[in-house]
Amino acid sequence: MTVYERKENESVSDDIVWHNSAVSNKDRASLKNQTPVVLWFTGLSGSGKSTIANAVESLLFQLGKHSYLLDGDNVRHGLNKDLDFSNAARVENIRRISEVANLFVDSGTIVLTAFISPFVADREQARKVMKKGQFLEVFIDTPIEVCEQRDPKGLYKKARAGEISNFTGIDSQYESPTNPEIHIHTSSKTVEQCAKQVVEKLKEFGYLDVSS
Structure with missing residues (x-):
């Protein structure tokens, strides 16, 4: 077993007790005049x-x-730099970022995470880490043909040439969300239009103060 693979049903030691802060999550959210939530952006590489x-x-x-943005590449520069792109490592990557995102939510912050997070089970596990209403799945729905045309990092080209293995959409599966809270079709919208759609949904769902 590698260092990042956890045993099934592994639990926290009884010797470790959660420390409750004198300042509550409600206090922090009230100070920031917002409802903390995780916006979990998922989609293929190059989807936007x-x-x-x-x-x-x-x-x-x-x-x-x-707010704070947790980007997949940025996190792999530090916290998750020991992880490769095998399925087991992808699962651990999402587990770790879910826990980090949960801490940010506890601070009263609106968290944005930008990860491929290809597996439905892992995204649902991330949802379970949060309290009810603190997780919104944002599906950046872009056809793989469009993503491959964009190929901003040249990764699809390398994957097609066999230089990268376990690449999502090529030789590793991407499981699309079936019922995301926010569904963005990027092919017919600009970046600005997509961003405004997300913010409007946040207002509609009551996460932002009505005076905003």
Whole structure:
């Protein structure tokens, strides 16, 4: 078993007890005048997850909201730099970021995560880490043909040439969300339109103050 694979049903030691802070999640959210939530952006490589998430965060900043973007590549530079792209490592990658995102939510922050997170089971597990209403799945729905045409990092080209293995959409499966809270079709919209759609949904769902 590798260092990042956890035993099934592995639990926290009884010697480890959760420390309750004097300042509550409700207190922090009230101070920030928002309802903390995780916006879990999922989609193929090149779908526009990071680009749209960045645009959403910019709009939230303009509204005076407190947010933080956890990007897949950035996290793999530090916290998850020991993980490869095998299925087991992908599962652990999502488990770790789910726990980090949950801590940010506890701080009263609106969290944006931009990860391929290809497996339905892993995204559902991430949802279970949060309390009810604290997780919104945002499906950045872009056909693989469009993603491959964009290929901003040249990854599809390398995958087709056999230089990259376990590449989602080529030789590793992507399981599309069946009922995401926010569904963005990028082929017919600009980045700005996609970002505004996400923010409008946040307002509609009541996560942003009505005065925004």
